[in-house]
Amino acid sequence: MATRITLHYCTGCNWMLRSTWMAQELLTTFDGMVDELTLKPGTGGIFEVWVNNTRIWSRKEQGGFPDIKQLKQLVRDQIAPEHSLGHSDKPA
Amino acid sequence: MATRITLHYCTGCNWMLRSTWMAQELLTTFDGMVDELTLKPGTGGIFEVWVNNTRIWSRKEQGGFPDIKQLKQLVRDQIAPEHSLGHSDKPA
Numbered sequence: 498m499a500t501r502i503t504l505h506y507c508t509g510c511n512w513m514l515r516s517t518w519m520a521q522e523l524l525t526t527f528d529g530m531v532d533e534l535t536l537k538p539g540t541g542g543i544f545e546v547w548v549n550n551t552r553i554w555s556r557k558e559q560g561g562f563p564d565i566k567q568l569k570q571l572v573r574d575q576i577a578p579e580h581s582l583g584h585s586d587k588p589a
Numbered sequence: 590m591a592t593r594i595t596l597h598y599c600t601g602c603n604w605m606l607r608s609t610w611m612a613q614e615l616l617t618t619f620d621g622m623v624d625e626l627t628l629k630p631g632t633g634g635i636f637e638v639w640v641n642n643t644r645i646w647s648r649k650e651q652g653g654f655p656d657i658k659q660l661k662q663l664v665r666d667q668i669a670p671e672h673s674l675g676h677s678d679k680p681a
Contacts (some may be wrong), residue, residue, distance in 0.1 A: 508616075508620055508621070513616050513617070514613065517609050517612055520609055520612075520628060521605065521606065521609050524605050524628065524630065528600055528630070529630075531630060532630070533627050533629050534627065534629075535627045535628075536612060536616065536625070536626045536627075536628070537624070537625050537626075538620070538624070
């Protein structure tokens with residue numbers, strides 16, 4: 498099954514730059530493991546991260562933004578549970 | 590109809606960073622006009638830009654990369670032909 502990550506972010510809150518930064522981090526860390534990474538502009542303070550049809554982060558539910566190490570662990574747990582993240586595997 | 594831009598780039602050629610930079614430029618210039626922008630890792634020297642099902646750039650056919658002004662004109666011509674790009678509307 499193809500692996501698709503989606504970063505849904507609020508444009509009015511100026512979150513495009515941090516979302517594209519996170520995209521760069523994820524595309525680097527999971528090089529060869531991600532088929533598509535989609536940036537999805539939104540409104541109303543939204544910030545969500547999806548891996549295929551599973552939402553792994555919701556600003557409204559979890560409050561704020563994930564630390565990049567935490568985000569990588571959450572993505573890894575979905576797409577390659579056995580894949581070690583090296584330094585990023587220490588507790589967030 | 591939703592507007593989806595896809596940047597298909599070769600990871601082996603280290604083109605992820607320039608692709609995410611172009612994504613930032615397009616998401617800024619066409620704020621509110623793009624529903625999704627997808628980064629699609631590939632191989633073999635590929636660099637293509639699609640707007641929905643129309644390919645607007647192919648490195649193999651057009652040779653090299655588009656100048657950012659040119660890329661914005663090509664995207665604009667697909668999604669909002671009447672939309673002025675200001676400075677970016679001068680000839681590429």
